[in-house]
Amino acid sequence: MPQKIFSNLLSIFALVFSLILTGCAATRFNTESEVPARHSINEFRDQRFAEVADPWEGFNRSMYRFNYYFDKHVFLPVVSGYEFITPTFVQERVSGIYNNLGEVRNFTNSLLQLKGAETVTTLGRFLTNSTLGLGGMFDPATSFGLKRHDEDFGKTLGYWGADSGPYLVLPIYGPSSLRDTSGLAVDSGVNFGIYTAVAPFGNSDKSLVIAAGIKTMEAIDTRHQQSFRYYESGYPFEYYMVRFFYHEKREIESRPPRKEDK
Amino acid sequence: MIRLILFFVACIALIPSSGHAADDGYGYPIQGSYEATILGTPAQLMPELPAKIRSRQLVLDVFPGRQKPPIFFYDEGLLCTFAYQDKKAPLVFLIAGSGASAQSAKLMTMMKALYQAGFHVITLPSPTTANFIISASQSSIPGDMAEDAADLYRVMEAAWKQVKGDIEVTSFHLGGYSQGASQAAFVAKLDEELRTFNFRKVLMINPPVSVYNSATKIEDLMQKIPGGSRKQGIFFNKMLSKFSEFYRYGNYVAINDEFLYSIYTEQLFSQEETAGLIGLTYRINLAGLIFSSDVMTNSGYVVPKNRVLTPTDSLSDFFLVSTHLSFFDYFNEYFYPYFQKRRPGLTKQGLIDSQSLRSIEGYLKSSPKFAVMANENDFILSRAELDYLRQLFGARAKIYPRGGHLGNLEYKDNLAFMVDFFKK
Numbered sequence: 001m002p003q004k005i006f007s008n009l010l011s012i013f014a015l016v017f018s019l020i021l022t023g024c025a026a027t028r029f030n031t032e033s034e035v036p037a038r039h040s041i042n043e044f045r046d047q048r049f050a051e052v053a054d055p056w057e058g059f060n061r062s063m064y065r066f067n068y069y070f071d072k073h074v075f076l077p078v079v080s081g082y083e084f085i086t087p088t089f090v091q092e093r094v095s096g097i098y099n100n101l102g103e104v105r106n107f108t109n110s111l112l113q114l115k116g117a118e119t120v121t122t123l124g125r126f127l128t129n130s131t132l133g134l135g136g137m138f139d140p141a142t143s144f145g146l147k148r149h150d151e152d153f154g155k156t157l158g159y160w161g162a163d164s165g166p167y168l169v170l171p172i173y174g175p176s177s178l179r180d181t182s183g184l185a186v187d188s189g190v191n192f193g194i195y196t197a198v199a200p201f202g203n204s205d206k207s208l209v210i211a212a213g214i215k216t217m218e219a220i221d222t223r224h225q226q227s228f229r230y231y232e233s234g235y236p237f238e239y240y241m242v243r244f245f246y247h248e249k250r251e252i253e254s255r256p257p258r259k260e261d262k
Numbered sequence: 263m264i265r266l267i268l269f270f271v272a273c274i275a276l277i278p279s280s281g282h283a284a285d286d287g288y289g290y291p292i293q294g295s296y297e298a299t300i301l302g303t304p305a306q307l308m309p310e311l312p313a314k315i316r317s318r319q320l321v322l323d324v325f326p327g328r329q330k331p332p333i334f335f336y337d338e339g340l341l342c343t344f345a346y347q348d349k350k351a352p353l354v355f356l357i358a359g360s361g362a363s364a365q366s367a368k369l370m371t372m373m374k375a376l377y378q379a380g381f382h383v384i385t386l387p388s389p390t391t392a393n394f395i396i397s398a399s400q401s402s403i404p405g406d407m408a409e410d411a412a413d414l415y416r417v418m419e420a421a422w423k424q425v426k427g428d429i430e431v432t433s434f435h436l437g438g439y440s441q442g443a444s445q446a447a448f449v450a451k452l453d454e455e456l457r458t459f460n461f462r463k464v465l466m467i468n469p470p471v472s473v474y475n476s477a478t479k480i481e482d483l484m485q486k487i488p489g490g491s492r493k494q495g496i497f498f499n500k501m502l503s504k505f506s507e508f509y510r511y512g513n514y515v516a517i518n519d520e521f522l523y524s525i526y527t528e529q530l531f532s533q534e535e536t537a538g539l540i541g542l543t544y545r546i547n548l549a550g551l552i553f554s555s556d557v558m559t560n561s562g563y564v565v566p567k568n569r570v571l572t573p574t575d576s577l578s579d580f581f582l583v584s585t586h587l588s589f590f591d592y593f594n595e596y597f598y599p600y601f602q603k604r605r606p607g608l609t610k611q612g613l614i615d616s617q618s619l620r621s622i623e624g625y626l627k628s629s630p631k632f633a634v635m636a637n638e639n640d641f642i643l644s645r646a647e648l649d650y651l652r653q654l655f656g657a658r659a660k661i662y663p664r665g666g667h668l669g670n671l672e673y674k675d676n677l678a679f680m681v682d683f684f685k686k
Contacts, residue, residue, distance in 0.1 A: 032568040033568060034566045034567065034568050034569050035562050035566060035567035035568060036562075036566055037562050037563060037564050037565055037566045037567070037583075038562060038563050038564070038595065039563065039564050039583050039587060039591075040579075040583060041579040041582060041583055043583075044492065044582065044583065044586050045492075046492060046493055046494065046495040046496060046582075046586065047495035047496045047498075047499055048495055048578075048582055049494065049495045049498035049499055049502075049585075050498075050581075057576050057578075058574045058575075058576070061573060061574040061575075061576075062573075062574050065335075065573050065574075068336060230336075231336040232365075233363070234337070234341070234363060234387075234391055234392045234393035235392060235550045236333075236334075236392050236550050236553050236554050236557075236577065237546075237549065237550065237553070237577060237581045237584075239577070240577070240578065240581055248502070248506070251506065252505075252506045252509050252510070253509075255506070255510055
C-alpha cells in the first residue's frame with residue numbers, strides 16, 4: 001500500500017515537472033525585433049561579484065521555480081497545518097528530537113575529519129541530550145557548554161580537499177552543489193543503515209509505514225525550522241544572492257584547516 | 263534579500279553592546295555613524311515586544327488586469343502587512359525606506375510596538391522595491407515624490423478597502439522612515455486634497471531633506487573604494503577573502519553571532535572599507551530598481567528593447583551591468599528624460615528641487631500634525647540640512663545625538679517616543 005502511494009506521488013511529481021519545464025518554453029514569444037540596450041556588459045572591466053560556477057543555470061532556475069510552486073501548493077500548507085494544530089511547546093520538542101538524531105551525522109562526519117575534540121563534544125551532546133534531555137526533547141548539553149557542531153559528508157569531502165563542483169538546486173531540498181549532493185546521499189545512506197541496524201520497529205508489520213511517517217515528519221519539521229521562502233524578497237536577482245550565500249557559507253565552513261595545524 | 267546582504271555587511275563592524283554611553287542621558291550605545299547604521303540596535307536594548315500578534319498579509323491587486331512580464335511570474339500583487347486589534351482603535355500606515363519591503367525588520371518592530379500600544383497597523387513597501395514597481399506604480403518609474411505619493415495613496419485606499427469590513431477605526435495616522443518619511447510628507451499633503459483619511463498625525467523618521475543630496479552622499483561612499491565604484495567587484499571579492507581568511511584562522515564553530523562579534527572587536531575592516539560596503543549595498547538595491555523598471559517599461563536601458571525574458575533565462579549580465587550604474591546614471595539617463603518628455607520646460611534642477619522637502623515647506627511649517635525624528639550623525643544629511651529640519655519643525659523636531667542612519671530606530675527610547683507621539 002505505501003509503495004502504491006509513493007509511486008502515485010512520483011507520477012504526480014513527474015507531471016508537475018514536465019508542466020513547468022514545457023510551460024517556460026511556451027511563454028517565449030517575440031513580436032518585435034530586439035534593439036540593443038543602452039548599457040551592456042562590454043563597457044565594464046571589473047570582476048564579477050557573487051560569482052559561483054553554475055553551468056546548469058537553466059535547469060537550476062527551473063528547479064528554483066519548481067520549489068516555489070511545491071512550497072506554495074504542497075509543503076507550506078502542510079507545515080502551517082502542523083503549526084496550527086500543534087502547540088509551540090510540542091513543536092519545539094519535535095525539533096529537538098530530530099536535531100538530536102542529526103547528532104549521529106555530526107558525529108560520524110567529525111570523526112571522518114579526525115576532529116578529536118569536536119567528535120568527543122558531539123558524542124557528549126548526543127549522550128547527554130538523549131538521556132537527561134529525554135531523547136533530545138530538551139537541550140541540557142548546550143547549558144553544560146557543549147556546543148553543537150554541524151557536520152555532514154559534503155563538508156567532510158570539502159575538508160579532504162574536494163571542490164564544491166557546480167551549483168545545483170535540488171527539487172524540494174533546495175540549494176546545493178554537486179559535492180554536497182553526493183554528501184547528502186552518503187549521509188542518508190548511513191542514516192538508513194543505522195536505522196535498519198537498530199530497527200526499533202523491525203518486528204512490526206507496519207515498519208515501512210512507520211519509517212515513512214518518521215521521514216515525512218522530519219521533512220515537515222525541517223521546513224518548519226527554516227524561514228526561507230522562494231522569491232519572498234521580490235528582488236529580481238534573488239537567485240544570485242541565494243546562490244552566493246549558500247556557496248560562500250559552505251566554502252568557508254568546509255575549508256581544510258591551515259597546514260600548520262596538521 | 264537585502265537582509266542577506268546586510269548579514270554580510272554586518273560582519274564588518276559588530277559593536278560590543280556594552281559600549282559606554284556618552285554622558286548625555288541618551289542610552290543608545292553605538293558612537294560611529296556607519297557602525298550604528300549597519301548594526302542597528304542590540305537586541306537587549308529593544309523594548310519587550312510580543313512574539314506573535316494578530317496579523318495577516320495583504321496581497322493587493324492595485325491595477326486589475328495589468329499584464330506582468332513572464333520573468334516576474336511570482337509577483338501576484340503588492341504585499342503589505344496588516345495587524346489588527348479586536349476593538350475600536352486608530353490605524354497607522356507605515357511606509358518603508360528605500361529598497362525595503364513591507365516585511366522589513368524595522369517595520370515589523372515598529373508595527374509590534376504600535377500594536378502593543380493598541381493601534382491597528384498597515385505596513386507598506388517602499389515605492390523603490392521591485393514589488394511596488396511591478397504591481398503598484400502607475401509609471402513603473404519610481405523616484406518622483408508627487409507620483410510616488412499618488413501611488414502610495416492609491417495603495418492605502420486599496421488596503422483600506424480590503425480591511426475596513428473587519429475592523430473599527432477611530433482615526434488615521436501616517437509614518438515612515440528614511441525615504442518613506444519624505445514620502446509620508448507628500449502623501450499627507452495629497453490627503454489634504456483627497457481627504458480619504460484625514461491623517462491626524464504624521465511622523466517622519468530620519469528623512470532626507472533632498473533625496474538627490476542624500477543619494478549623492480551615499481554615492482560618495484563608493485568613492486572610497488580603490489579605483490572607484492567601477493571596480494566594485496574587485497573590492498567586494500577582496501573583502502570576501504578577508505572575511506573567509508579571518509574565519510579560517512580563528513577557531514570558529516560556524517558563521518554565527520559569535521564570529522560576527524569578533525569581526526567587529528578585531529576591527530577586520532577599516533572605516534573606508536565599511537563605507538564602501540554600505541555604498542555597495544545601496545547599489546545592489548538600486549540595481550533591482552533599475553532592472554525591474556526597465557523590464558516593466560521596455561525602455562531598453564539595461565535589457566535589450568523587446569526582449570521577453572523567461573523565468574529560466576540567465577540574468578547574470580544584467581545583474582553586473584545594473585550594479586555598475588550609479589544613482590546619477592539612473593537620474594540623468596533614465597529618470598530625467600522621462601519627466602522631461604512629460605513636462606516640457608522641466609529643467610534638471612527643477613526636477614531635483616521638486617524631490618526636496620523644501621518644495622512643500624510652507625505646508626510642513628504650518629501643519630501641526632507633523633513631527634520629525636533625526637540623528638546628529640546621520641550621514642545622509644549635511645549639517646545645513648539638519649539645521650534646516652530644526653528650524654522648519656522647531657519644537658516638533660526630536661534630534662538624537664547619535665544613531666547614524668536608522669541605527670537607533672529600534673532603540674527602546676525611540677520607539678517609546680514614536681508610540682507616544684501617535685497616542686497624544
